[in-house]
Amino acid sequence: METPLRPQTLAFAAASTSFRNSSILTIVSLPALLAAAPAFAASFEVASKIDAVTVYPDAASVIRHASIELPAGTHTLVFRGLPMNLDPASLRIEGESDGKLSIGSVESRIAPADNAQADSAIAEQLRKLRNDRDIKQTMIDTLNAKRDMISRYAQASPEKLGGDSAPLEIDKWNAAWDVVGGAMGKINEELRVARNDLRDLDDKIKTVENSTRAPDNRTRPLREVTVELEAGSALKGRMLLTYRVNGASWRPIYDAQLTTDAKGGKASLDLVRRALISQRTGEDWKGVTLSVSTARVNRGTRAPDMQTQRLAFWEPPVIMSRSAAPAPPRAKLNAPVQAEAQQSSDEARFKKAEEVESNLETGAFEAAFRVPGRIDIQGDGGQRALRIGSKTVAADVLIRTTPALDQSAYLDVSFVNEDEAPLLPGEVALQRDGAFVGRGQFNLIAQGETTRLGFGVDDRVKVSRVPVRRRENEPSWLGSTKLEMREFRTIVKNLHDFPVKVSVIDQMPISENSAIVIEQLAATTPPTDKIVEDRRGVMGWTFDLAPTASKEIKLAYRMKWPADRAVAFETVPNPPGQSSQPMR
Known part of the structure; x- marks a missing residue:
């Protein structure tokens, strides 16, 4: 019959069990463990493996599993080789076992870089490379000696090449030349390959030697995590270490x-x-x-606090002599009215195989x-x-x-x-x-x-927009009004053999100054949307267009302003959250 389990948790540790006849891990403080423990605690380095990862837009949470087999008593588990950018505050340890097991403290510390081990590995690599170079150099020396021997043979007189020092028959000279030429060609090819190999070995040796002087290639410090445990009896179990990392x-x-x-x-x-x-x-x-x-x-876990904002008359800075004491710091003003507090914002920033x-x-x-x-x-x-x-x-x-x-x-x-x-x-x-x-x-x-x-x-829908009329008056006396009228005509034609739904977007300027007056004229085709997406002055016409049919839209308006003032068109930014979908 299985023993009933009672779950217990702590801020840094949690426990669970799934073994038959198992006991829940009891979580106690380290002083209590030390008081009840033997005179010394055994330290075990556990081999852990990353089992699960949850990736966030700006970090990741990693879960490592480690199997344990412990005798009765107090023990220290050591997880080595953990990443340096591990957040110690995120460490959590959980476990399950087939016996009574108590989790004490969890500690994270920085393990110094083991540069001696790195240097030993580099020295061994250099030894092998230099040994390979000596072997290759010996091969080159042997091939050079062989080539010299063939060259001396080729320079011998014909009478010395025959048997019993008799001259070589003339009809055999071509065969002798072929033998010498073939041997020289083979030796030269072998030398070429060997010399290339030697250059490659020299490059590798130089690269490794340079790496010993590059601090970025040295072993970097890592973190290790120690966990204090007390086993009531010999047991087997599994530990789960969870932590968060940036990067x-x-x-x-x-x-x-x-x-x-x-x-x-x-x-x-x-x-x-x-x-x-x-x-x-x-x-x-x-x-x-x-x-x-x-x-x-x-990201932050709470909304920022709003500070009090005061409106005061702007005062020019007072120029003080060098001997005078510096004035207390003042808030910088970019205009007579203090700039509004900036609000923080985060931008989130074939046959088909299944x-x-x-x-x-x-x-x-x-x-x-x-x-x-x-x-x-x-x-x-x-x-x-x-x-x-x-x-x-x-x-x-x-x-x-x-x-x-x-x-x-x-x-x-x-x-x-x-x-x-x-x-x-x-x-x-x-x-x-x-x-x-x-x-x-x-x-x-x-x-x-x-x-x-x-x-x-859509190349089968044709659109054209042309100015129909533009008329301006010329004021003849001081203080008169400047007047300008503009009219445009847009034509949309459907070349498809089926009807389409069309939306035409156009605009007329707006005024935020009472001295500038803008009027829409009666010649304008009434828009179906007088304001598009909360953008003042932007209007739209939406309609169904039959096959081969066309539609004409007119937009006409008049602008008036004092003749002694110059005007200019300015683009007003879209309201927040409204932006066009870019195409590239």
Whole structure:
């Protein structure tokens, strides 16, 4: 019959059990352990392996597993070779065993670099390289001697080459030359290869010798963690060490594939979500269970405090003599009115093979994607993209044009994010009917929000915008009013053999000065949207356009201002959170 378990936790340690007839790890203080322990504590260096990693946008949480087999008594477990940038405050130790085991203190310390071991390894490498060089040099010397012997043979008189010192018959001279030439060619080729090998060995020796003088290539200090344990009896178990490290991150990237209907039917949008992961934590993650989370663990945990702001009359600085005492520091003013406090802001910053997809786990305040199987992520900073989600959504297709800036018609697609997880800010690779058309950008899109993407130019919708009239008056007396009237005509023509929905965006200037008056004239085609996306002066006309049909839109307005004043057009920034989707 199994013993009932009672879970106990502490700020730095937690315990659980899964062994038959097992006892829960009791967590006690180190002084209590030392009081009940024998006169000495045995120290064990445990071999641990990274089992699971959760990557955040600005850090990573690592879980190491280590199997233990301990006799009864007090022991110190040592985890060596941990990364230097480990956060000691994040250390947590848990365990499970088939006997009574108590966890005491957990300590992190810096282990000095073992440069002696590094020097020994370099010396051994140099010894092998120099030995190989001596062997290669001996081979070259032997080949040179052999070549000299062949050269002396080739210089001998013909009468000395025959048997019994008789002259060599003339008809055999060609064969003798062939033998000498072939031997010399073979020796020269062997010498060429050997000399190249010798140069390569010299380069390797030089590189290794230089590495001994480069401080960056020396062994760097690491961290080690010690855990105090007390075993009530001989037992077997497993320890779990959890810690957080900087130097790891992930960011979302997306693939958006638009599939249209040649007859103008409903279009569909396949949206693939990927995580681009990189890490330089000082250790490789090999065969780990990997998750990516949207939580930001290195951000602040509370809203900033608002300070009192005072409005006062600006006073020019008082110039003081060098002997006078310096004035107390004052807040710097860029204008008569003190600049408003800056608010902190974080920018989040073939036959197809089936891709493995992550499982989404959502909580009240974050979403995590768990990648199936075991993953390898090297610690060299290389980027690895993993597919973490995909979905096919219904897409609303619209032909959108802004002819005052670009007389082209663009395919504009909008959809609603129905996923439980938000779409984080990231780059989107755009494909339309299998062809790559450019890249866009997502802002943060929460569940239920609508966003749009541009999928390039539609060459079968023609747009033209021309000025129809521009009239100005010339004031003839002082204090009169300057008046200017402008009128534009935009024509949109559908060359498709199916109807399309079109949105034309245009603008007329606005005034924030009562002396400047701007009026929309009756010749203007009434817009369907008088204000587009809360942008004053920006208006839109949305309409359905039949095959081969065209639509004319007029925009006319009048501007008035005092004749003795000059005016200029200024661009007003878009409201926060509203930006166009860039295409490159």
